[in-house]
Amino acid sequence: VAGIDQFEPDAFGISAREAAFLDPQQRMLLEVTWEALAEAGIPLAAISGSRTGVFVGISTLDYSQLQAAPTDKRSLQSFTALGTSMSIAANRLSYCLNARGPSFVIDTACSSSMVALDRAVKSLQSGECDLAIVGGVNALLAPDVFISFCAASMLSSDGRCKAFDASANGFVRAEGAGAIVLRRLDAALDRNDRILALILGSGVNQDGRTTGLAMPNGDAQAQLMREVYARLEIDPASVAYVEAHGTGTAIGDPTEAFALGEVFSAGRDSTRPLVIGSVKTNIGHLESASGMASVLKAVLSIRNRVVFRNLHFRQPNSRIPFGELKLRVPVETEPWPDSDRPAVIGINSFGFGGTNAHVVLAENTAEISQRFRTRVSVPVAQPDTTPLVTGRLLTLPITARNELALRELVSQFRAQLLQAADDDLPRICRTAALRRTHDRFRLCVSGSSGQELAEKLMASQNGERPQGVAVGSVNSSPSNLVFVYSGQGPQHPRMGTDLLRDEPVYRDWVRQCDARIAEHLGWSILAEMERPAETSRIDETRFAQPALFTQQVGLTALWKFWGVTPNAVLGHSVGEVAAAWA
Numbered sequence: 001v002a003g004i005d006q007f008e009p010d011a012f013g014i015s016a017r018e019a020a021f022l023d024p025q026q027r028m029l030l031e032v033t034w035e036a037l038a039e040a041g042i043p044l045a046a047i048s049g050s051r052t053g054v055f056v057g058i059s060t061l062d063y064s065q066l067q068a069a070p071t072d073k074r075s076l077q078s079f080t081a082l083g084t085s086m087s088i089a090a091n092r093l094s095y096c097l098n099a100r101g102p103s104f105v106i107d108t109a110c111s112s113s114m115v116a117l118d119r120a121v122k123s124l125q126s127g128e129c130d131l132a133i134v135g136g137v138n139a140l141l142a143p144d145v146f147i148s149f150c151a152a153s154m155l156s157s158d159g160r161c162k163a164f165d166a167s168a169n170g171f172v173r174a175e176g177a178g179a180i181v182l183r184r185l186d187a188a189l190d191r192n193d194r195i196l197a198l199i200l201g202s203g204v205n206q207d208g209r210t211t212g213l214a215m216p217n218g219d220a221q222a223q224l225m226r227e228v229y230a231r232l233e234i235d236p237a238s239v240a241y242v243e244a245h246g247t248g249t250a251i252g253d254p255t256e257a258f259a260l261g262e263v264f265s266a267g268r269d270s271t272r273p274l275v276i277g278s279v280k281t282n283i284g285h286l287e288s289a290s291g292m293a294s295v296l297k298a299v300l301s302i303r304n305r306v307v308f309r310n311l312h313f314r315q316p317n318s319r320i321p322f323g324e325l326k327l328r329v330p331v332e333t334e335p336w337p338d339s340d341r342p343a344v345i346g347i348n349s350f351g352f353g354g355t356n357a358h359v360v361l362a363e364n365t366a367e368i369s370q371r372f373r374t375r376v377s378v379p380v381a382q383p384d385t386t387p388l389v390t391g392r393l394l395t396l397p398i399t400a401r402n403e404l405a406l407r408e409l410v411s412q413f414r415a416q417l418l419q420a421a422d423d424d425l426p427r428i429c430r431t432a433a434l435r436r437t438h439d440r441f442r443l444c445v446s447g448s449s450g451q452e453l454a455e456k457l458m459a460s461q462n463g464e465r466p467q468g469v470a471v472g473s474v475n476s477s478p479s480n481l482v483f484v485y486s487g488q489g490p491q492h493p494r495m496g497t498d499l500l501r502d503e504p505v506y507r508d509w510v511r512q513c514d515a516r517i518a519e520h521l522g523w524s525i526l527a528e529m530e531r532p533a534e535t536s537r538i539d540e541t542r543f544a545q546p547a548l549f550t551q552q553v554g555l556t557a558l559w560k561f562w563g564v565t566p567n568a569v570l571g572h573s574v575g576e577v578a579a580a581w582a
Contacts, residue, residue, distance in 0.1 A: 001175050004175070007019055007024075010402075012034075017079070018079045018083070020079075022079075023063040024139045024141070025058060025060075025063070025177070026088065026092055028137050029177055029179065030096065031177070033093055033097075035179070036179040036181050037437075041434075042435065043435065043437045043438065044097065044437040045438075047099055047131070051129045051130045052100070052101045053120060053129035053132045054090045054093045054094045054097075054104075055090065055104065055116040055117070055123070055133070055134045055135070056089050056113075056135045057112030057135070057291060058106075058138075059108075059138075059288035060139065060140075062141035062144075063083075063084055086107065087104070090135075091104075099133075102123055102129060106119065108357075109355070110245070110285070110291075110350060110351045110352055111204075111291055111356065112136065112289075112291065113134070113136025113288060113289050113290070113292040114202075114294070114295075114359060116134055117134045117295065117359060120133075121182070121199055122202075124183070131182070132183075134292070135177065136288055136292030136293075137177040138174070138175050138177070138287045138290075140173055154171065154249065157169055160172065161247065161248040161278070161280045161281050161312065162311075162312040162313065163248045163253060163278040163281050163310060163312075164244075164276070164310070164316065164320060164329050165312055165313050165314060165316070166316060166317050167314070168249065168317060170247075171285040173284060173287065174286050174287075176283070178289060178292040178295075185198065185369060185373050189373075196302075196303060196364075197299045197361045198362045199359060199360070200232055200361070201228055202228065203224055203227055203231070205223065205227075206354050206355055207356065213354070216252055216255045216256070217354065218258050218259040221255070221356055222263050224356050225259070225263045225264075228360060229360070232360060237266060238341070239344050240338045240344065240345075241274070241337070242345065243276075243297060244256055244260070244277065244278050244348050246277070246280055248280065248312075252350075253319075254319040254320050257276075257325060258325065260348075261326060264326070265327075274327050275328050275330055277307070277310040280293075290349065291349035294348075295361070298345045298361050301336075301345060302361060302363050305335065305343055306335060306336060307335075307336060308330070309331060309334075310331065342362060342365045344362045344363070345362070392426075394425055394426065394429050395429060395433070396446070396453055397433050397442065397444045398410055398443045398444070399442045405441075414458060416428065418450065418451070425450050434563040442474065443471045445457055445470075456468055481565070481568075483559075483570070483579070483582060485552050485570070485575030486548070486572060486575050487572040487574050488541065488548060488573060491539065493531060493536035493538055494529065494530060494532065494533070495529060495551060496510065497530055503558055505558050506558045510550055510551075510554045511526070513550040514526045514550070525547055525550050528543050529547055548575070552578035553578055556582045569582045
């Protein structure tokens, strides 16, 4: 990993002195977790105090060994233990996020992050947590493990991982980190989250006794896969692709291939063999993070509906009867083999101590999500999300932890705005306002088009402050907000009609109020609100009070939709009713 020694501690509330004692694995986990949450559109404030679980796969302690190596033990400081303890890799994430769900690390060697994923899935299913962060990390900082693996003839002598190839001669150690954010499907649908893929199920087992502790057990691997698909009621013959563990070793590859053939070949048409590949041929073996790498590759495959090529596959391993096992290794990137079916991918991850994990991912289609939804529920009524009217003033807030990061973000948003379609602009602004963490350094621009917003961003970069541009910073302490609801008096003819036209959320809630008022009072509040001044009865109490309540409900819903939520409410007269509702 380039720049593995580089870290920005103040971004995570860590002092520079303490950061020097942090294992780079902890640093990388912090960075990729922040990126994963940003990609998921989850502000850090939404995590604080929540039942968010943290599950991390990690298995090496090179940095701890390096810190303990000097003969002068006075170099060890109060930060040493927390900076190098394996458990803290997960616990520090929970601490920084103020996450209150389960938090622990898994060490099953090469299957660590996949077993962590399995634990996260089960924690979500049991209701132990409402959101789960799953990470995997590996850093290669000392020669000790290299030497041991070389002595055991595990590593490739030519620096290539050639899974399933005749010339396969071992794996290549690699380092890196990855993180994903998981939520129960019903909750993700209710929140209108962007769902990258579905985890249909997972399982873990153990090889037990074999010819040697590090020797794989094909029967155990096959048993695990059979159990997972049986539990999901999925015919293995319907699966088109499996992301294999595929380390490129003389024993591991044939063992896994036979296990795959045993499970997936039954009932499979020989003209439609199971496609198998391994991300280790692309980036090497990330060991404790390798399962996470496999998951990320599988998600990309599902999103793009392609099968990625397996590198270094020139001559099939003669110990693997591919035809008989109905297996095929892709030598080129190709379209998804089942064009008429949702993409379903199985993923293998095996630890060299015998702990095996298998996960099943699928494309998020209506058919699959309905079948595997985690609870019975009625369809959620989503507000009308029709794009805002042309010419509507849009507001884009951008924030960062420091001025340099803010400038970089402004450049990124400017490039995005120049390429965005008009219909995408409200979505971009809404995501920036509601699904990004609001940090200290802030810039906000308003405009009616992507071009205008981009021009104002450019002006701000040049130190200009035209109308519609605001720049500043805030302290870290949150402000308390109070909504005050007035009594009768401020009503006026045609109040709220612009909002009815321009704001789908406001319109949706006003229509709901109108339906209930018409049911009990026998007249339409919408009709009264839209009457011209000459015929308006809005000043009559019997019309004014229901109209004010409706207006206040619509405005409250709109403010909350924009991410403005009160800490307290106060009402006067009829305003007390809306305050109680809020």
